[in-house]
Amino acid sequence: MDASAPADLTPVMSVEEVNAYLAEVYPQLNEDHTEYRAIAVRPGGCTVRLTAGERHLRPGNTVSGPALFTLADIGGYVCALSHIGREALAVTTNLNINFMRKAEAGNIDGECRILKLGRTLMVFEAAIIAGPDGALVAHATGTYSLPPRGQNVG
């Protein structure tokens, strides 16, 4: 379905710049380590990763819904940030997530794609992948409200 994605999107920040920015404006995201981080930025999308440990588990010893939601939400934020620049005040207005399979502790990736980058709204999807066979454990779509351009922080 990639043919239907917006064709003319170009990142304006590298993955290193994104992670440095996240650490600066959102220190609460990773309390001690770098559990949530961007690992790739590309035209029209990004990949974010959670290295899930004990504190991300829920009853049943699987990664909790809130931890997967956070990964999807960060994925949308990194999509917006990397494509429009340092807009710390971009905010989620809607996020819908389906949980499909259990994920164990370890690396969990969010493969994110911008579905629309409009003037005031960005719509994205995130496929959450985990395990040795790359199982699709969750899928999210969401909307970010974008600040008026030209008012970049930093």
Place this chain on the structure above:
Amino acid sequence: MDASAPADLTPVMSVEEVNAYLAEVYPQLNEDHTEYRAIAVRPGGCTVRLTAGERHLRPGNTVSGPALFTLADIGGYVCALSHIGREALAVTTNLNINFMRKAEAGNIDGECRILKLGRTLMVFEAAIIAGPDGALVAHATGTYSLPPRGQNVG
């Protein structure tokens, strides 16, 4: 993201069988013509098409949200039907749709993919594509509740 789709899905009905079954059990879908129909069935997914006419438009002369919702919903139904057989009583329990661009009258395709085919639930996504450049006009994810197997109608 196709690598993460369920790998072992096999359709049990052809597109012709699907359309014949829809016409039989759901005659209300197409009042006069065959506006909504399946055009492809494949392992783990399907393509459905709406040939949108005047009666599918809303203010602004664009295809209405309900018409696009119907296409996504039919896409989920065809995914379920073609992969588990003639289960007319499979019902939608949740559908979330994002509308992203305007679509004019004409052919509109729903490219649908099964994200999970479980024992009692099927989760799917539908990318709604329209126009000469194949723009992504809407995107939906939804859940169908599946009847106990072996109680097929038909």
Place this chain on the structure above:
Amino acid sequence: MDASAPADLTPVMSVEEVNAYLAEVYPQLNEDHTEYRAIAVRPGGCTVRLTAGERHLRPGNTVSGPALFTLADIGGYVCALSHIGREALAVTTNLNINFMRKAEAGNIDGECRILKLGRTLMVFEAAIIAGPDGALVAHATGTYSLPPRGQNVG
């Protein structure tokens, strides 16, 4: 939960004005009769009604998902229309609907409430009620993108 609704909303159109406007700008909504219509407008909300007939049914002889989606979507449109005035170009950007019980043909009401009326977005919920005992058959939440004020059609 009504205490948490926006407190300062005032309708600017009556239910008669809303229905006349719908008939004018959205004639496709009701092909022959007045199946979908507003029956009440109040501060912060509205009630819309579908008189469901044969053509709104799906396999199993229950009111179809698309018919209930349409009712919820119309409910959001009437919320926007009645509270900001004749803005025919307000468009749905997201709608999420849960289907919970079967509904038979007859009157089905959408009790709608504005959750937020912002500058560019309106968020609403619709409780879809049917049958002699007023069962909750579906529940939807959605977002409408609002046009810049002062550019009213009409």
Place this chain on the structure above:
Amino acid sequence: MDASAPADLTPVMSVEEVNAYLAEVYPQLNEDHTEYRAIAVRPGGCTVRLTAGERHLRPGNTVSGPALFTLADIGGYVCALSHIGREALAVTTNLNINFMRKAEAGNIDGECRILKLGRTLMVFEAAIIAGPDGALVAHATGTYSLPPRGQNVG
């Protein structure tokens, strides 16, 4: 809209029992303190509370989306737990959340209502309320998959 809620629901656990159970099976929920907890259980619903501190904030010094999502998700879990008993393996299958206003650090309540309690699925909504004037900061609807009854843990 309360008239449309299921009328025959009766809690089988008290709020103290719910909190004790959460602490036992889900110790990761509250790392140091009791930030997320149930404060009321009633027929067909519950109230859950987050006492949001520094670690729940995001850029802009407002309570983060993931913290509000967690509150809504816990609200659904408490609804299920309190009405069907100690079913630690009830799992979220879908959650849709709309973020509407900013919330500052402090007490944030999730007023939760069961929309349907079926044999295999529970659908609920959560109105997230915060601040001195009880503003509606977010609204969520979600689905929990319920385990077969009679296989209670504990």
